[in-house]
Amino acid sequence: MKNLILLCLLFVSTIGLSQDITGAELLEKSIQFHDPDNNWKNFEGAFSVTMNMPNKPERISNISISLPKEYFALQTQKDTILAESVVNKSDCTLSINGNTNLTDALKKEHNLSCKRAKLFKNYYTYLYGLPMKLNDEGTIIDQKVTQKTFKGKEYLVLKATYQKEVGKDTWYFYFNPETYAMEVYQFFKDESKNDGEYILLTGLETINGIKMPKNRAWYFNKNDGYLATDILSKSVQN
Structure with missing residues (x-):
């Protein structure tokens, strides 16, 4: 009975809080x-995100963000391929295993584009900047x-x-x-x-x-x- 009363009080107090x-x-x-x-407004940091999906191999993304410098970098590793997308203010650089001289066919094969890089910048900055964003x-x-x-x-x-x-x-x-x-x-x-x-x-x-x-x-x-x-x-x- 005592526990029930405490639960009721907690419920009522939460209702009151949502109204106030x-x-x-x-x-x-x-x-x-x-x-x-x-700290968010001046955030500069690096972190990794491991994605687990049903019936798919694990995917690891290494992310670097500097809000003051308007810099974003995303590295993904698949087998022996290290793909990197960098957005530095208005500039964009794409590379595979350090090579930036990529053909259109190679970029398409590895799903690399500056448009996609900017989408990832917005995506990761938004999600990991919540609730501040x-x-x-x-x-x-x-x-x-x-x-x-x-x-x-x-x-x-x-x-x-x-x-x-x-x-x-x-x-x-x-x-x-x-x-x-x-x-x-x-x-x-x-x-x-x-x-x-x-x-x-x-x-x-x-x-x-x-x-x-x-x-x-x-x-x-x-x-x-x-x-x-x-x-x-x-x-x-x-």
């Missing part, structure tokens, strides 16, 4: 958890915070949409109501169709003072179909 806190306040509390020293220009934060039970856990949920020149997807970010850690996020291209994906975040890896989710497990919204898991680790360069 605004979207901006929730975002700020989460940023304080993940980036307590405000939600303060970027063009992001529209819904000031109404909701409470939701997802996969058996209670969360405070923040909705984010984007100005049309930035993006079209609708995102939901799920925060631990006690620590404000980001533990789930979810996106839809058309919410009425329940398309898109959700991502479960477990564990933490601290990279240059920023608490980043260590494991990201990706699933389809529609059928809970499993896609892949990304595992973050500190680069040997750090």
Whole structure:
């Protein structure tokens, strides 16, 4: 009976918090958890991401980011092939095993292009810069915070949409109501169709003072179909 009362009190207090806190306040509390020293704006660091996918070989990506220098590098190893894409401000360099003199056929064979390099830059900077990236220009934060039970856990949920020149997807970010850690996020291209994906975040890896989710497990919204898991680790360069 005592445990039931405590659970009820916790539920009621969480409901009250979701009604009292605004979207901006929730975002700020989460940023304080993940980036307590405000390091993201000057982030310079390197890390590795190991991707595990069903029925496919493990893929390791080594990533270097310098926000002040507008620099991004991605290295991927497959068998004896080391492919690298570098975006340095407006310049782009592609290489295979250190060779930058690549034919169009070779770039196509290894799926290398400057357009793809810039997409990866935006992808990795966005995902590993969350929740701080939600303060970027063009992001529209819904000031109404909701409470939701997802996969058996209670969360405070923040909705984010984007100005049309930035993006079209609708995102939901799920925060631990006690620590404000980001533990789930979810996106839809058309919410009425329940398309898109959700991502479960477990564990933490601290990279240059920023608490980043260590494991990201990706699933389809529609059928809970499993896609892949990304595992973050500190680069040997750090």
